[in-house]
Amino acid sequence: MEDMYHMDRAMNGLQDIKIKATDVNVYYGDMHAIKDVSVEIEDKTVTAFIGPSGCGKSTFLRCINRMNDTIDICRVIGDIRIDGEDIYDPKVDPVQLRAKVGMVFQKPNPFPKSIYDNVAYGPKIHGLARNKAELDEIVESSLRKAALWNEAKDRLDSPGTGLSGGQQQRLCIARAIATAPEILLMDEPCSALDPIATAQVEELIDELRQSYSVVIVTHSMQQAARVSQKTAFFHLGNLVEFDDTDKIFTNPQDPRTESYISGRIG
């Protein structure tokens, strides 16, 4: 096990692979939602998952931080490794995994608590701050990284649910990065936002690329083209094509990808 880990590190050293999924299959009861998906996601890159509704891209995203564990009928088969470690190993505690792999959801879902408490909750439960001053610092830096500090610094005690939709989503991003994750999963983070808020969040995603490996599920092909360096196209539970974003949008190899990006299917 230990040897394999080092071997993986050595092999992946050059490309800097953060997440490596091999032959992943997901079943909801009898429904086969994800079929033999293998993908390698690089560190410090934005990877976009695109595809029509129900193609399994969100399901696959939720496998990466084991959020699917909360669904009783969901079974995940296959091998997903983060930094060479099998995250479905029985020894892995999903709680620790989720501190390492942050997630931002489709609908902004701040806790009905103050802005400060929203951001401070993760560091608190993981014991990342030894005292109030450190916690304050984490909250401030997270809000700064999420480009919300200037708007929120004077109202840290007011409820997070009182912010506008775009601000709420940035608050959720701040909350996700406050636990110092290495990977950030985003499940259609802009689908509930207006174009201006979307632009702000996209700009933010581009900055987050400096420090995190970002995986984003999106319905908007324009968004995928704008923010990502790598794009994966899912269709009916299969990973059809995975390549550089430029290549997918200009020169797709698979006819299904071409039909989808040109608007003929999906």
Added chain:
Amino acid sequence: MTDATTTPMAGRPAKGKSLLKADERTRKRNAAESRFKAYGLAAVLVGVFFLLALLWAIVQNGAPAFTQTFVNLNVELDEARLDKNGNRNIDDIKKVSTFGYNPLIKDALIRATADMQTAVEEGELDKILSSSVGAIVRDRVIANPDLIGQSVEFRFLASSRVDGYLKGRVSREDLVRDKNLDAAHLDLIDLMVDEGSVERVFNWDFITGLDASESRPEQAGIGVAMLGSLFMMLVVLVLALPIGVAASIYLEEFAKQNRFTDLIEVNISNLAAVPSIVFGILGLAVFIQFAHLPQSAPIVGGLTLTLMTLPTIVISTRASLKSVPPSIRDAALGVGASKMQTVFHHVLPLAMPGILTGTIIGLAQALGETAPLLLIGMVGYIATNYPDGVASGFLDPNSAMPAQIYEWAKRADPAYYERAWGGIIILLLFLMTMNFIAIILRRRFERRW
């Protein structure tokens, strides 16, 4: 101006029907709608009418129980009768029984009515007083032997017939068949009311007092039954709230959905619909016959009512846990909170208003329950002593408010009928207070998304 706007420029529109005239289908639809509205309004009015009628009946019948007729008398505490030796030895004084005091009271009555025109014989005068008066004087003398030899002012309960006469319940015609009192007594009462020695005042003893025997309804109060209900509710609250909430959190948040949990769920719903008398006989079999807990004790009543209240609390708690949006759970799990942290930091606070409301409604239901109490014997006749501490509050025989009301309604004397209605007023006030608390808690814990 008006003409120009009301007359259409070109009469009918060229194509289709005019919008200004309703067609046959629209007219029918509108008629059906207004008929339905009328039915709904009628239903509401009928409901309001019955509610008002009920309230009116309760207040009308129950209000008299809150006042009581008293007779003010100066009693000469004759030393020759009460303390023959004259040494104020408490043991000697105690030897004089209640009957020894009755002649003193008769004398007091004779003196009080000396200048009144009355056809009542002297020996019959004390029938206007409650039979409790001898004991009242005796208790006062034993508590303070120095009173002997003095003339002391007492406020005595009038007998229930006299009380009923002043409240309009007893008439002279009724007394023809009555051995205790005759019309002459009532004439005397009229005179005494004019003179001021007989008066009707607010009756605290009804609210704080003990039950009394069949023949002296004027003495009966609901206080001790209130204590019984209070101790029972404490048992229910302490047991049903934590057990119910823990069970619901486990079932809702932790348990896997499988056949076993489905079975439990169905059974909890069924339990909520089981008639309360079934819980009563279960309590009798399990807590009294099997576990040998004391009969008629509030602890047994509380345990039985806990069984009955649990399904209500579980169902309402699960409903309020379900109503917390799943996105909150996702958010907490997403930042790496454990299942338990998610539930206790985020889900439970948001479900709190619903849980509290459900609990208080469950408690209110238990407070008004009578049938199971009858089966476990919680209709104790407590006429002499209050529970003298917390332990005896839980373990000594007692009654409960609804059971006491039921007992009073069964008794023959019409004065008890009035007290039953009065007890219902108090019970309803309790229930209204509890519902009010539920509303306040709900407001206080409610958060906006």
